[in-house]
Amino acid sequence: MSIQIPRGTQDILPGEVERWQYIEEKARELCKRFNYKEIRTPIFEHTELFLRSVGDTTDIVQKEMYTFTDRGDRSITLRPEGTASTVRAYVEHKMYGLPDQPTKLYYIGPMFRYERPQSGRYRQFVQFGIEALGSADPAIDAEVISLAMEMYKGLGLQKLKLIINSLGDQESRISHRTALTDHFAPHIEEFCSDCQKRLETNPLRILDCKKDREHPLMETAPSILDYLNEESAHYFQKVQRYLQSMGIEFEVDSRLVRGLDYYNHTAFEIMSDAEGFGAITTLMGGGRYNGLAQEIGGPETPGIGFALSIERLLLALAAEGIELPLGKGIDCYVVALGEEAKDASVTLVNELRKSNITVEKDYLDKKVKAQFKAADRLEAKFVVILGDDELERKVASIKNLQTGTQEEVALDSIASYLMENRDR
RNA sequence: GCGAUCGUGGCGAAGUGGUUAACGCAUCGGAUUGUGGUUCCGACAUUCGAGGGUUCGAUUCCCUUCGGUCGCCCCA
Incomplete structure (x- = not known):
């Protein structure tokens, strides 16, 4: 038996690779127009980076990381996402000291998560992502979101749904968290075992649970939007107003909770509405992460970014029947x-x-x-x-x-x- | 981690407990000694994912294993 490709990975052969090249080229052009510069960080990092940034209660850290010990006895992890590395590099190279601020970066490269593969999910997949560091202006939230939308629309996709939410600042999150705990605690035994754990670790994630979706307490659960303090609420208002002024349609869903711990304030997601898409319709996810740089040992720095998967982008194109204008044929x-x-x-x-x-x-x-x-x-x-x-x-x-x-x-x-x- | 389903030539796909494993596409050769996309003819799987078992005999039955696909959890 010949040696086979590892599970969840793929070879991209001639005939298919042209589509990837086309998309990557479009992404680079787009970033140039928006003045985001490419950053290339290593494919593996110290495990500690992801524990601190992504959060050790998240699924990514608990069951999806490719972690191993190298010959120098260091714990190394194949990067499961790009933000942590980007922010690490930003801090490590003191990019906050560079003349042009905010620092606007993008990356395209493979990420790794140990999961069972299925449609739109691989163990090695390619993400295109951007990060804007050093600005807490809601206008840059809108810019980041608009770049994401432009990426999809520029390729001809139309059946898109943009969902946004605000997770608020520290103060808002704490008061919301308390309210959630109070809300669910008396009846927590009626929820799934995951949710029972979440009550302690991260009650916000109960709202995201698919199993207990029908539970009456879900409907009546306190919405984060009602717990935003004045500053957070105002910030979210501004983001929405900017989006409207750009003509970008969106939907506010207070139950949108991103899977990583570092998010606060603006959270957003783009889904495909196309018929015949598989079970996974999330094309892109992103949000603001104002405390992250500090978490990694840098100065307090606001930041926001998104990441999208090229694999899912290709699925979306197929679902909408879009042919990319690839130049074929030789002279x-x-x-x-x-x-x-x-x-x-x-x-x-x-x-x-x-x-x-x-x-x-x-x-x-x-x-x-x-x-x-x-x-x-x-x-x-x-x-x-x-x-x-x-x-x-x-x-x-x-x-x-x-x-x-x-x-x-x-x-x-x-x-x-x-x-x-x-x-x- | 759990569940469903599948695994036959480069690709798509039929099939049966028993001497030669259909067919289509692609490829190669010929009809046409130097001209493509059409047509016709011919060639192309000691082998049915791998290992083991049952059997006189298995690609077909059983077990194990590996892998693909899809779904659950969760995410990009």
Whole structure:
């Protein structure tokens, strides 16, 4: 039995990889327009980073991390998300001291979570995310959200739902938490075992429970929105107003609780509404994390960001039946007939490539017919035919595969002929 | 971690307790000694995910295992 790919990972082969390249390119263009700069951080970090940032009561930390001990006896974890590393780098390199603030960063790269794979969920998956550090202006919350929306809309997606919520600041969260505990505690034995634990660890997450969704106490549970102090409420108002002014539609859902501990104030999520999507419809998640930098040992720094998965983006595109405009086909295929022509084709192909023409030739000693078939399959615009009698006259026949017309061109002007005609 | 379902050539897929494992696509060769996308002919699985068991005999029955897919929990 040959060795197989590890569970939950995938090889992205030619034919599929073009879609990834296209999306990554779009993401980079978008970030350039919004003035976010790329940051590349390691794929593994000290485990401690995620314990401190993501939160040790979260599912990510409790059951999904790829953690191992290296030869130096250090506990290392393959990054399950990108924010922690980005903020770590921001603090470590004292980027808060850089002249241009806020610091606006983006990343594209693999993340790792040990889970059972299913549609839209992998053990290694690719996230594109942005982080804006150093500003507590609600306008930048709106900017981050708008960039996310623009990413999807720019690719042609339409069936999107943006959900936002506010988790409030420390003070608001504490009073809400107390209210939640008081609300659920008397009847907590009616809830699932997870929720019973959550009452102690993080009562907010009870609201997110899928099992106990129908419990009457869920309906009457205190909403965070009623516990926001004046400052938090005002902040959330401003975010909403900015979004409205940008023409971005959204829905406020006070039950939106993000899965990571570091969030506060604005939390948001984009889901796909498309028919036939799998069970997982969350395309992107993000939020504000004002205490995170400090948690990691840096100065108190406000921050906000999002992360989206390319895998799910591709699923959404498929669900909406969107074809990406990928450039296919090569400019030219050189068909050689006979030994001398074959030798000549080697140098010709080389010259054409130097002229920036995409060109292929046969390396399997195929018959002429098979060479033409190959040219056809590669969607070549032209076939350059080199035969012995052409060679003697220092010409080649060039056939346009779309029109089927053919003409003779002097050997030394093939490149210019192709360049002139390839875009028609 | 739990559950459902599947696993036959490069891909899609039929099939049976028993001497040659359909078919379609793709590929390669030929019809057409230097011209593609159409057509016709031909070639292409000592083998049915792996290991073990039952049996005179298993791809087909049983067990184990690995893997895919989908779902639960949770998330991107």
